[in-house]
Amino acid sequence: MPAAFPQFVAPFRAFLNKIPPNGRVVVFCHFDADGLAAGALFGRGLQRMDPSWQVEVLPSGKGENAFLTPSVREKLLALKPDALIVTDLGVHAHGTLEADGVPVLYVDHHIPEGYPSANSTVLTGYGLDPVPCSAWLAYELVAAELEINDLQWVAAIGIISDLGDSAPWPLLAETKKQYTAKWLKEAVALCNAARRAGEFDLDRPLHHLMADDNPRPLAQDTVLAEYRAEVSAALQAARRLPPRFPKASPDAAPVALITLDSPCQIHPLIAQQWIQRLPDRVVLCANLGYLPDGNIAVAGRTANRDLHIPELLRGAFARLNAVPPSNFAHGHPQASGGHLSPTDFETLLRGLGYDV
Numbered sequence: 001m002p003a004a005f006p007q008f009v010a011p012f013r014a015f016l017n018k019i020p021p022n023g024r025v026v027v028f029c030h031f032d033a034d035g036l037a038a039g040a041l042f043g044r045g046l047q048r049m050d051p052s053w054q055v056e057v058l059p060s061g062k063g064e065n066a067f068l069t070p071s072v073r074e075k076l077l078a079l080k081p082d083a084l085i086v087t088d089l090g091v092h093a094h095g096t097l098e099a100d101g102v103p104v105l106y107v108d109h110h111i112p113e114g115y116p117s118a119n120s121t122v123l124t125g126y127g128l129d130p131v132p133c134s135a136w137l138a139y140e141l142v143a144a145e146l147e148i149n150d151l152q153w154v155a156a157i158g159i160i161s162d163l164g165d166s167a168p169w170p171l172l173a174e175t176k177k178q179y180t181a182k183w184l185k186e187a188v189a190l191c192n193a194a195r196r197a198g199e200f201d202l203d204r205p206l207h208h209l210m211a212d213d214n215p216r217p218l219a220q221d222t223v224l225a226e227y228r229a230e231v232s233a234a235l236q237a238a239r240r241l242p243p244r245f246p247k248a249s250p251d252a253a254p255v256a257l258i259t260l261d262s263p264c265q266i267h268p269l270i271a272q273q274w275i276q277r278l279p280d281r282v283v284l285c286a287n288l289g290y291l292p293d294g295n296i297a298v299a300g301r302t303a304n305r306d307l308h309i310p311e312l313l314r315g316a317f318a319r320l321n322a323v324p325p326s327n328f329a330h331g332h333p334q335a336s337g338g339h340l341s342p343t344d345f346e347t348l349l350r351g352l353g354y355d356v
């Protein structure tokens, strides 16, 4: 079989060649199903490539930005990696451990926010057609090195999660046939329940993805089922919360705000649920209870292609001669947000035209 992404084969091999015998490799992955699947594929794949390597897969934490959260660098350095793979966490000019002398490989599909200067390799699906998600890329990169047909189900979990049930991955149909679409879809739902639930227990789905030989044990994990029930109860309660609008005035922003207080990562889902009903607004959902440090998680979504959420959020701060924190209001014109201290959150609301 020819490589699925021939342009990535040599750079991936060049990165692997930098890992010494007995070397430590850390795979830092996003905590969603696509990120966990990509992390597990690298974790299992690299261990098979060279059993002398010590490979550790580490999912990202609540509210962490791989590039801008200072504690991330310390956490990764403490693992003393000889090489680092960062996957499904974006690509940013700040880099991660390049300046600490660690070779870094980025495997991702989000819009790159610049490129790290040196000592890094960026393999991104962004700009390809179709855009492969991280688990898809991870599978094909490893598959170009060694036969990993038995791990197709791991890739399928990430791919179905990010790209849907009819994702254009050429191996999806045969993978569904072999493992059944039912168990794969259940496994996707339970992986995502784990990161949305208040427990934020990523070890459990990751352990399944790293150790099992099919999706069924993950899909039938009773603890993961409890997480799913917890998330759906939280969603049901949050759905009843009414949106609030800024008081009418010529410079009131076209926004709606839903405020909730839940340890579950449901704020992006709630924002998403309101956008069809409020098509000429940006829907912001603020979750006061999600982050452990007392900061407020804000998810913004809009169905309106003429609205630009990062600009609208920055504009609200600018109106009060304030600047948002550096990791706020990035991302996509129709999907953005981030984390704010209570003071910054108040500034945002005032800037949008709310009485606080």
Ligand SMILES: [Mn+2]
Binding pocket: 034, 035, 088, 109, 133, 134, 162
């Ligand atoms: Mn992804």
